[in-house]
Amino acid sequence: MEFWQNSINVLVLGSIYVLIAVGLSMIYGILRVLHIAHAGIYTLGAFLSLSIMEVTGNFWIALILSAIISGFLGALMYRYVYKFVLKEERIVPLIVSVGLFITMQDLYRIIYGPYKYPFSISIPIPYIRAGNFYISPLQMLILIITGIILIGLYFVLNKTRIGVGLKACANDSQMAAAVGVNTKLTIALAFFMGSALAAVAGTLVGVYDNSVYPTMGSTVSYKAFVVVVLGGFGSLKGSVIAGFLLAAAEVFLVAWKGFFLPRDAIGFLVMILFLIFLPNGLFGRKER
Amino acid sequence: MGYLMTLGIFASIYTILAISLNILTGYAGQVSLGHAALFGIGAYVSAALTVNLGFNYWTALPLSILITALVGALLGLPSLRVHSDFLVLVTIGINFVVVALFKYTPFFGGPYGLLGIPRPSLFGESMNTFEYFLYAVGWATFTILFVYWMSKKYIRVAFEAIKEDEEAAEAMTISVARFKIYAFTISAAFAGLAGNLWAHYMGVIFPGNFSFSKSIEIMTMIVLGGIGTIRGAVLGAVLLIFLPEYLRFVSDYRMLIYGLIIVFTMIFIPSGLLGDRSITWKWTRIFKKGDRVAKNNEN
Amino acid sequence: MKKFLAFSLILALSLTLLFAGTYKIGFFAPLTGWAAADGSSALHGAELAIQYINDSGGVNGNKLKLIYYDDAMNTAQAVSIAYKLVQQDHVLIAISGSYSSTTRAAAGIYQRLGVPMISAYAVHPQITKTGNLIFRVGTLATVEGRAGAYLAVKILGAKRIAVLTIDNDFGTSLTKGFIEEAKKLGAQIVYSTKYPLGETEFRTILNTLKQSKPDVIYATAYYAEAAHIVFQAKQLGIYVPIIGQEGYDSPKFIQLSEGGSSNDTLITTDLNRDSSKSIVQWFLKTYKEKYGIAADMVSASAFDAVQVAAAGLKSGTTPNKIREGILSIKSLKTSVTDIEHYTKSREVFRPITVQIVLAGKFHFFREITDPDVLNPER
Numbered sequence: 005m006e007f008w009q010n011s012i013n014v015l016v017l018g019s020i021y022v023l024i025a026v027g028l029s030m031i032y033g034i035l036r037v038l039h040i041a042h043a044g045i046y047t048l049g050a051f052l053s054l055s056i057m058e059v060t061g062n063f064w065i066a067l068i069l070s071a072i073i074s075g076f077l078g079a080l081m082y083r084y085v086y087k088f089v090l091k092e093e094r095i096v097p098l099i100v101s102v103g104l105f106i107t108m109q110d111l112y113r114i115i116y117g118p119y120k121y122p123f124s125i126s127i128p129i130p131y132i133r134a135g136n137f138y139i140s141p142l143q144m145l146i147l148i149i150t151g152i153i154l155i156g157l158y159f160v161l162n163k164t165r166i167g168v169g170l171k172a173c174a175n176d177s178q179m180a181a182a183v184g185v186n187t188k189l190t191i192a193l194a195f196f197m198g199s200a201l202a203a204v205a206g207t208l209v210g211v212y213d214n215s216v217y218p219t220m221g222s223t224v225s226y227k228a229f230v231v232v233v234l235g236g237f238g239s240l241k242g243s244v245i246a247g248f249l250l251a252a253a254e255v256f257l258v259a260w261k262g263f264f265l266p267r268d269a270i271g272f273l274v275m276i277l278f279l280i281f282l283p284n285g286l287f288g289r290k291e292r
Numbered sequence: 293m294g295y296l297m298t299l300g301i302f303a304s305i306y307t308i309l310a311i312s313l314n315i316l317t318g319y320a321g322q323v324s325l326g327h328a329a330l331f332g333i334g335a336y337v338s339a340a341l342t343v344n345l346g347f348n349y350w351t352a353l354p355l356s357i358l359i360t361a362l363v364g365a366l367l368g369l370p371s372l373r374v375h376s377d378f379l380v381l382v383t384i385g386i387n388f389v390v391v392a393l394f395k396y397t398p399f400f401g402g403p404y405g406l407l408g409i410p411r412p413s414l415f416g417e418s419m420n421t422f423e424y425f426l427y428a429v430g431w432a433t434f435t436i437l438f439v440y441w442m443s444k445k446y447i448r449v450a451f452e453a454i455k456e457d458e459e460a461a462e463a464m465t466i467s468v469a470r471f472k473i474y475a476f477t478i479s480a481a482f483a484g485l486a487g488n489l490w491a492h493y494m495g496v497i498f499p500g501n502f503s504f505s506k507s508i509e510i511m512t513m514i515v516l517g518g519i520g521t522i523r524g525a526v527l528g529a530v531l532l533i534f535l536p537e538y539l540r541f542v543s544d545y546r547m548l549i550y551g552l553i554i555v556f557t558m559i560f561i562p563s564g565l566l567g568d569r570s571i572t573w574k575w576t577r578i579f580k581k582g583d584r585v586a587k588n589n590e591n
Numbered sequence: 592m593k594k595f596l597a598f599s600l601i602l603a604l605s606l607t608l609l610f611a612g613t614y615k616i617g618f619f620a621p622l623t624g625w626a627a628a629d630g631s632s633a634l635h636g637a638e639l640a641i642q643y644i645n646d647s648g649g650v651n652g653n654k655l656k657l658i659y660y661d662d663a664m665n666t667a668q669a670v671s672i673a674y675k676l677v678q679q680d681h682v683l684i685a686i687s688g689s690y691s692s693t694t695r696a697a698a699g700i701y702q703r704l705g706v707p708m709i710s711a712y713a714v715h716p717q718i719t720k721t722g723n724l725i726f727r728v729g730t731l732a733t734v735e736g737r738a739g740a741y742l743a744v745k746i747l748g749a750k751r752i753a754v755l756t757i758d759n760d761f762g763t764s765l766t767k768g769f770i771e772e773a774k775k776l777g778a779q780i781v782y783s784t785k786y787p788l789g790e791t792e793f794r795t796i797l798n799t800l801k802q803s804k805p806d807v808i809y810a811t812a813y814y815a816e817a818a819h820i821v822f823q824a825k826q827l828g829i830y831v832p833i834i835g836q837e838g839y840d841s842p843k844f845i846q847l848s849e850g851g852s853s854n855d856t857l858i859t860t861d862l863n864r865d866s867s868k869s870i871v872q873w874f875l876k877t878y879k880e881k882y883g884i885a886a887d888m889v890s891a892s893a894f895d896a897v898q899v900a901a902a903g904l905k906s907g908t909t910p911n912k913i914r915e916g917i918l919s920i921k922s923l924k925t926s927v928t929d930i931e932h933y934t935k936s937r938e939v940f941r942p943i944t945v946q947i948v949l950a951g952k953f954h955f956f957r958e959i960t961d962p963d964v965l966n967p968e969r
Contacts, residue, residue, distance in 0.1 A: 006798050010794075010798065088562070089562050094323075099511065099515040100554075102512060103551045104555055106551030106554070107548055114544060114548065117884075118622075118631050119884065120815060120843055140826060214822075214849050215815060226384055226504065233377050258795045263784065263786045269391075272385030272388045276370070276389070283373045293678065294678050403758060403759040403760045404763070405692065405760075494696055496666075498692040500664075537671060544622070
């Protein structure tokens, strides 16, 4: 019984990790930027949803509007910030990203105050319970939305022109430009989609934890990387599997031994061992 | 005066840290976002030796540097197998695991930290803040001179070769593995020194002092100042120590402006304030005679 | 003209220093970064106390002035601030509205520079041991842990207790006091584990906890973790009483715990919202009006820290006089339970109130006055 309940926890926690990482994975796949400010967009998404829901009263409108606005901001971030530093050493965009993240976090604190806001919604999903085993409506919501997003992404990336362009850019952007892909637009689109997904993730985690606050992105800023890099350079499939593997490692180690180390340290410990045996991640190819 | 001297001590310690990370990342090209772990190991080893085991400061100093260097060599081993962003991730992971170990090990005080770490004594009397300031500045100067001397040696050439292209370096009969471990060890030794200086100035250390955000801060220092240069590391360290203090007048907007300064500096001067290719560095060179010749040679 | 302006400025400044009759109180707290919520609450509480004291005539006819800086939860900044407050701002006494690490690091500097410091709510047991000028307003965590055990065993009659410990000095000290006292009173600890600060996913450990069939859960936490613990426990069908501490003591705890799951939670704390004392009601009401958010334990502690500082300043402005003034406090009326007196190790002696959450509000449940439980010197 305990095992099955913990398995549900793995699925939910894994879905959260995947949600957070999948947007970053698109951006990282093309630009190889360690985009820490992604976590800033994630927080922004949660705050926007909260504010829009206060005005409209409808969670779904809030979720979609917040995703679109955050997406645009992400694209602007590429156009007005990252574009200038992409040709530099790879550490430079990282530091820019760190600066952006510090700025964004503090901006939220100034606007919304430092406190945690509750974010509760009611959703028409029944509570599934059998003896000691249960799935709460919010857990179900997260599983369903993650499923929809992953199927949608699979479709967009494999069956549409946008997807072909994204893949071409991820493989070799100069080559892609040579065969007529509008690389600038494609990269902006990747930022748009990635940031919109970050906003969705932020909103859902905000609802799931019933709290939205300015520094909610700080764990995400590095956790998302673990998943993306572990999955192998920008491979979506890899990110999804890595997200669930990380969640499984954390949940079952904690169930077995308690918190012998903090959760993040347990996750990182597993990751280090993993990388020593598989130095190129799950589905990674060697970087150029 | 105590205020300025304290900032001076912190700036000196961070100068050592920034220069040590610069050896690893700027010279040898191994990007580490876990440098605070080595800083922490230096601090914790020295604190544990003096507080828990009753060692004298002057014995603890070389021991803490030595042990940190050894741990650094050990932590460098994954770099032989894991590359680029995977290595970045491993270093982040090491930072989290090391901090967690300090926090969960009773010998290191656990969440209570280690307290009552003595100031070093000189002629039987423990140093006051001014003396400690001179002491810290002395070590920072030594670090600058040592690394400057080292950068004129073969080892620097080997580091640069590894940074540019590992396979090519191997073809030039440079042992990549050996020099990578050298880079990690030397870098760790200086980080250990910085940790020692920090612990014995603060008198108390806590696991949270050496968190991942510190690693990011040290990396920001060298990139902002100009990666791959000693002068850049020094400027970055001094700037990022003094900036938050001198931004206090804007009170509530302090961190916001701090973040914006980093973003805009990097956008407009991407190779860092004093980086080799930066505009600001070239301006300072205008006043030097004979520089034009050097510049032409460069091109 | 410029010279004249500068001259008059300097003159004005020196005149204010000579005749203004203000007592400067230094204050530091994390106003940015991850701890900004508590830092801001502390600052608000302190500001309100300054207003309260100045409105009723100040201290010996002198107005109080608060000079505050943000330490960003960084020990280095807390140390620099200590020098700045003492040597540049010339404060008479300093108050920490910050957590343990920054408070303990700064305490060393204040002691060295000979300026008294009061820790508002930092719990590290070593803070007051820094030296003879360092005081604490909050209840010592081990004492509060003992009070929790007294509540669990003596009042609720628990035999089998499960303990969750947050992995910092706060949780570790509370659990230490709790387990010692609970065992002494004859209860059995059937499950004990620690968890990391900021954790949101407790289902895994709660699953294991459930197997041990406790009749009471003692969970050390801050309000964010606590909200998750009480909610997830009810989800898993764990309905035994949960005992918390001052970390829970914020309206945010009730707001963040979903579906009314915070109801019936018992906490040991200082702040009694049902108190009939006028200063408590003034504090709760004015705080809400001024800052648009309900007061919590952190803001109340900072409020009291200023009151203790004022009590010290009443007997003089030299460090020794302030110190003696604080040590001679008798039954000081504060925004929480009254401070009966300070002990020789500069800790407070005061009763602990037990509050219960009923219909989404904290209410008075019991007061623990057993001197053996409350004695910080034990």
